[in-house]
Amino acid sequence: MKVSVELYGAAREFSNKAHLDFELVENSSIKDLRNQMIEFVDLNFKGNKTFKKIIKSSAFCSSDDKIVSDNYKIVKKQNFSIIPPIGGG
Structure with a gap:
């Protein structure tokens, strides 16, 4: 299933x-989506450690504007947003 990340x-x-x-x-x-994004960074940015850190520390927001945990099950085609920490924290 296709998932889009803003x-x-x-x-x-x-x-x-x-x-x-x-x-x-x-x-x-x-968590699976987060891992796919890390693989994307490995392939396209030679494993850029800063980008990987951003992915690991970011929150994900569902299309209905709710922060979702790593355990959140994606059961259909859906859009998410990745919200990195601001100010490094």
Whole structure:
């Protein structure tokens, strides 16, 4: 299933578009999406440690504007936003 991630803050550096698209298997979680994003950084940015740290420390927001945990199950095509910490914390 296709999942789109809107990029905000420092995460905007991940793409020249305002979002990234990922293909996940059914019943994936936000943790799985986070891992796919880390793989994307490994492939496209030679494992940029700063980008990986941003992904690991960011919150994810669902399309209905709710912060979702890593255990949140993605059961359908959905849009999320990645919200990096502001001011490094």
